[in-house]
Amino acid sequence: MGREKLYRAEAVVLHRQDMGEADRLLVLYTPDHGKVRVIAKGIRKPSSRKSGHLELFARSRLLIARGRNLDIITQAELVESFEGLRTDLSRISYAYHVAELLDRFTDEDIENRPLYDFLLSTLQWLAESENLSLTSRYFELHLLDYVGYRPQLFRCVQCNDEIQPVENYLSAEEGGVLCPRCGEHVPRTRPLSMPVLKILRFLQTYDYPTCRRLQLRDAVSRELELVMELLLSHYLEARPRSLAFIRQLRRERQLKNKTKHGTM
Amino acid sequence: MSAIAKPVERLIEAFSRLPGVGPKTASRFTFFLLRGSDNLSVELAEALQQLHTDVVTCQQCYNIADESPCAICGDSLRDATTICVVEEPLDVVALERTHAYHGLYHVLHGAISPADNIFPDDLRIRELVRRLEAAPVEELILATNPNLEGEATAAYIQRQLAGKKVRVTRLARGLPVGGDLEYADALTLSRALAERQTA
Ligand SMILES: [Zn+2]
Ligand SMILES: [Zn+2]
Numbered sequence: 531m532g533r534e535k536l537y538r539a540e541a542v543v544l545h546r547q548d549m550g551e552a553d554r555l556l557v558l559y560t561p562d563h564g565k566v567r568v569i570a571k572g573i574r575k576p577s578s579r580k581s582g583h584l585e586l587f588a589r590s591r592l593l594i595a596r597g598r599n600l601d602i603i604t605q606a607e608l609v610e611s612f613e614g615l616r617t618d619l620s621r622i623s624y625a626y627h628v629a630e631l632l633d634r635f636t637d638e639d640i641e642n643r644p645l646y647d648f649l650l651s652t653l654q655w656l657a658e659s660e661n662l663s664l665t666s667r668y669f670e671l672h673l674l675d676y677v678g679y680r681p682q683l684f685r686c687v688q689c690n691d692e693i694q695p696v697e698n699y700l701s702a703e704e705g706g707v708l709c710p711r712c713g714e715h716v717p718r719t720r721p722l723s724m725p726v727l728k729i730l731r732f733l734q735t736y737d738y739p740t741c742r743r744l745q746l747r748d749a750v751s752r753e754l755e756l757v758m759e760l761l762l763s764h765y766l767e768a769r770p771r772s773l774a775f776i777r778q779l780r781r782e783r784q785l786k787n788k789t790k791h792g793t794m
Numbered sequence: 795m796s797a798i799a800k801p802v803e804r805l806i807e808a809f810s811r812l813p814g815v816g817p818k819t820a821s822r823f824t825f826f827l828l829r830g831s832d833n834l835s836v837e838l839a840e841a842l843q844q845l846h847t848d849v850v851t852c853q854q855c856y857n858i859a860d861e862s863p864c865a866i867c868g869d870s871l872r873d874a875t876t877i878c879v880v881e882e883p884l885d886v887v888a889l890e891r892t893h894a895y896h897g898l899y900h901v902l903h904g905a906i907s908p909a910d911n912i913f914p915d916d917l918r919i920r921e922l923v924r925r926l927e928a929a930p931v932e933e934l935i936l937a938t939n940p941n942l943e944g945e946a947t948a949a950y951i952q953r954q955l956a957g958k959k960v961r962v963t964r965l966a967r968g969l970p971v972g973g974d975l976e977y978a979d980a981l982t983l984s985r986a987l988a989e990r991q992t993a
Binding site: 545547548549550551552553573574575576577578581585586587616619622623626627629630633771772774775778782786 | 813814815906907908909910911913914941942943945946949950953956973974976977978979982
């Protein structure tokens with residue numbers, strides 16, 4: 531970064547936290563500086579001209595002044611609000627998940643322009659997708675790729691043999707799939723069914739327009755979610771929090787459907 | 795910090811844990827109190843002590859109050875057929891300032907924010923649903939903040955109330971997106987209240 535007093539940046543707001551009287555601390559993801567933390571002063575006052583331009587998950591063009599500790603936003607102009615994901619609670623829950631993962635998997639001031647572009651694409655997909663969980667799995671798998679944790683899905687991570695179409699094992703610690711022989715001797719693995727492995731490989735190999743056409747059975751979709759959670763939790767050393775909210779909404783929806791159809 | 799007396803250091807440290815107070819402001823506060831000839835320190839100490847012994851949460855609306863039920867819930871002149879749902883106690887203060895609202899409140903104490911570990915069950919939403927089941931009301935005004943977390947919380951509450959016979963309204967769009975309710979001026983707020991719309 532240069533040492534000039536003011537700089538321009540485009541950014542997506544990942545997280546916000548109230549600070550002081552009417553300020554907010556924002557966590558942004560930017561194309562040139564990766565993740566940055568900045569202060570938006572007076573933003574909680576309705577009179578603030580910046581507030582509508584710095585909503586969560588919004589893409590904005592900013593003018594930022596260097597501060598002694600944290601930089602300060604002096605101007606903000608909304609570029610894209612991803613309106614479609616603001617008006618639907620399920621979409622919001624997935625956007626929370628995506629923003630949380632991006633925040634937790636990246637460090638400050640490390641440029642990663644492809645990841646920024648991928649974030650923009652993902653928000654757009656979440657605003658339109660008919661299959662939010664599949665879109666989310668696609669994001670998770672490729673996020674791991676972008677931050678250097680691409681899981682090995684084609685060869686056994688221990689013996690390097692090609693993985694056969696049988697039930698194999700997954701090890702988060704080893705970063706990929708284990709053949710049945712090796713899997714038996716490695717602690718903390720989970721069985722990985724062939725249908726789920728196929729989907730994982732497909733998601734890892736093809737682009738989103740191709741992957742979005744996949745139709746998954748409920749059981750496969752559920753296992754896929756658990757497999758990805760295992761991988762994510764290993765690298766984060768904690769479970770992704772927003773996943774709990776996504777699951778709560780799903781549980782409540784299923785409960786409601788059951789009551790409606792009188793099968794309870 | 796070793797050049798500073800222990801009690802002074804301790805107070806500076808405590809002040810600097812408050813939101814928006816840095817070490818500099820914390821030192822200013824501390825030395826102001828130290829130099830002060832009046833009884834401010836004693837008053838502060840008493841007020842702080844009472845904060846946790848004499849303040850309760852109203853068991854009906856969950857606002858912070860002197861007693862439960864609070865003065866608003868206990869006021870028979872207020873319109874018990876309308877409940878206004880807000881995020882924070884300070885939002886109640888802002889709405890009361892308008893003198894335009896005469897119903898009751900329900901304070902959630904936050905908004906949904908999974909990354910901060912704030913889930914629906916951490917807010918007073920279940921209590922709200924129970925409250926409506928125990929004593930049905932005609933109108934529920936969702937006055938959460940006009941930002942994403944506030945909208946998500948309002949949408950979640952609406953989902954919980956699906957099929958219930960209550961008119962759910964949302965404050966009018968006069969409030970700028972992204973701002974907090976507690977900072978809205980009384981005029982804007984009473985207008986948003988008057989022009990509230992069915993959610
Ligand atoms: Zn092997
Ligand atoms: Zn009360």
